[in-house]
Amino acid sequence: MTGSETPPAFRLAYVPGVTPAKWVRIWNERLPDVPLTLAQVSSAEVFGVLRAGDADAGFVRLPVDRTDLSAIPLYTETTVVVVPKDHLVAAAEEVTTEDLADEVVWQPLDDTLDWEKLPGRPAIERPATTADAIELVAAGVGVLVVPQSLARLHHRRDLTYRPVSDAPTSRVALSWPQAEPTPDLVEEFIGIVRGRTVNSTRGRQQGAQQPKAKGKRPERGTGKAVGSGPRRGSGAGSGKPASGKAAGKNARGGSGGAKGCKGGKPRRRP
Known part of the structure; x- marks a missing residue:
């Protein structure tokens, strides 16, 4: 397709027997501004239509000459x-x-x-x-x-x-002319046929997924996370030793504490 990045319509060919209705419905829901036109073409003529550029993609019956056409097999008929x-x-x-x-x-x-x-x-x-x-x-x-x-x-x-249990079968595929890169609207339709969701479709409506902002890590060299408070019972930030501890050694029998004290209270004098 030439002349503009967004063509006025997406042209879809299909061979007799194929019913493209469900894919057309999804297309109309996702791309209401881009009309999809349908053309039924015989199995013998559909490949010529694709090669001539008269259709952007088409539902065909395998085999497909992959020299100049790409194809995705879809299903096998009874x-x-x-x-x-x-x-x-x-x-x-x-x-x-x-x-x-x-x-x-x-x-x-x-x-x-x-x-x-x-x-x-x-x-x-x-x-x-x-x-x-x-x-x-x-x-x-x-x-x-x-x-x-x-x-x-x-x-x-x-x-x-x-x-007929032992007869040959017919396989239906989606086919389109080979091109590098694949046109955006063709990618859109490939995504619909493959069952991709709106968010996963690799088409013109797909936006780049932005990573979510992560929580702030602790500042390096501070030894604590930003906004974190002192640990319970540590006495940090008070400038005093923890409760029940002397500044030096243990309160019992150690320097820095009153001798003969019990429970931190002095004895009464006789």
Whole structure:
């Protein structure tokens, strides 16, 4: 971003299936003076959008080419198979790829799963989009294996989905163009996504933490703390010896005290 230190808006791209609402809400609470604009971009196009500078950051699906893009993995999605509600698969809580061996499994051109080998029977052609594949499944032709968020995005009343335990998974990440240093607003959004609090966010609103003033230490060479008084019973500061003590030796039998005195009182004369 060029032209000013504080751009007029923060531009966030996201791929289908990702729901950025909670992060956008936190952004609006913390930076109400900086509007955040959203743009949904296909998984195939989102990296080009980031490289071209048309978005400051984006929610993408891994893998990410880290040659010129940075990324923070966020979460891994459950993979599901989408089928008609009256399909046999709908009676199970979870299936495996082997359970789909007799099915035509559609693989749209915008598929986000990294298959080593697609399960089921091969289809004659590949639908252009996930939405097109959903329409074929609804027509009773084949099934579709996708991340759960995409199954929810294309929800239909006549379709349902079940987890596929051994299918590849899709990982969602936050990505942005590499730059030194990272722009302040990107740092702000990274902090929000990572769950940093307002005080810990390393953004433009973060102020330097000032150390608290410490209590005054005793003055060197005085032998006592500033403002401290004499010890109890020490007689310090009075210029007199402590009670019950003679200036010289012990009161009994020592010089400096009256002989034959007891308790500090003289005897009465006979």
